[in-house]
């Protein structure tokens with residue numbers, strides 16, 4: 001059955017698979033950057049970011065030599081910023097510890113920051129032709145359904161890795177790896193298009209259990225302060241490295257609009273006046289962030305931050321530094337407000 005699985009997939013891939021994507025070349029650097037981008041981002045959304053990233057950082061040496069701030073700025077808008085920090089850290093390891101040469105084994109790749117077993121398998125298969133299984137979210141869904149697997153947790157994961165391993169074809173590993181990814185993305189989607197599937201003859205899928213339907217995302221609240229001076233500069237603060245938007249520039253945050261004065265006071269800034277703006281909701285994978293923006297007219301106190309600190313006064317008429325997508329939209333929203 002393993003042979004027929006791979007043969008059916010490869011036949012389907014020859015007719016329907018995705019080709020001509022900008023990272024589909026046997027280059028470990030391009031494969032690595034694309035695999036990290038695609039962990040939480042669709043192919044369509046990743047393509048323009050990938051082009052801009054490669055234009056600025058055309059090699060692992062260029063990435064390793066760039067300031068982290070620059071890398072974060074080119075990642076801004078993609079979300080999940082730990083990915084950018086890990087890319088930068090891994091690039092420095094590859095240059096410092098491996099002389100710019102990539103480890104070719106799954107174990108060697110998986111020892112680098114931000115590269116798990118599945119991503120290591122994909123890079124090894126695509127860049128070096130290594131017969132390595134992958135198990136990203138799409139492939140998990142295909143294999144779980146194909147075997148009508150109802151185990152959960154670590155047992156499920158162990159079984160899926162075993163299925164992924166046993167199905168590897170003896171050759172064409174690059175095409176097979178792309179094929180199984182594509183099938184999950186294009187056919188065996190959340191609502192599967194079984195009639196179009198090359199595996200429908202052997203697939204045992206009997207339907208997703210109701211318990212596996214994703215529950216509604218929990219909500220979190222945050223108040224973001226757009227503290228604007230009379231010279232139309234807005235206060236930005238750098239977020240901690242860990243947590244959402246880690247390491248990016250952002251707006252001062254407090255629990256409630258009533259806390260704005262204390263929050264800004266802690267930054268050495270006097271609140272003169274403020275108004276609530278229309279709320280926005282930003283969706284993360286596991287929760288929805290309900291943001292209450294507050295436009296605050298302020299006067300910077302004596303502790304106006306020096307360059308190089310974790311605070312800055314950003315001129316609204318200039319491009320924002322590395323900020324998250326919702327913060328970028330909020331800065332745009334107040335550009336023309338009096």
Ligand code: SF4
Nearest residue numbers: 188192194197203205
């Ligand atoms: S037959 Fe349907 S459930 Fe089975 S792998 Fe294909 S699309 Fe998925």
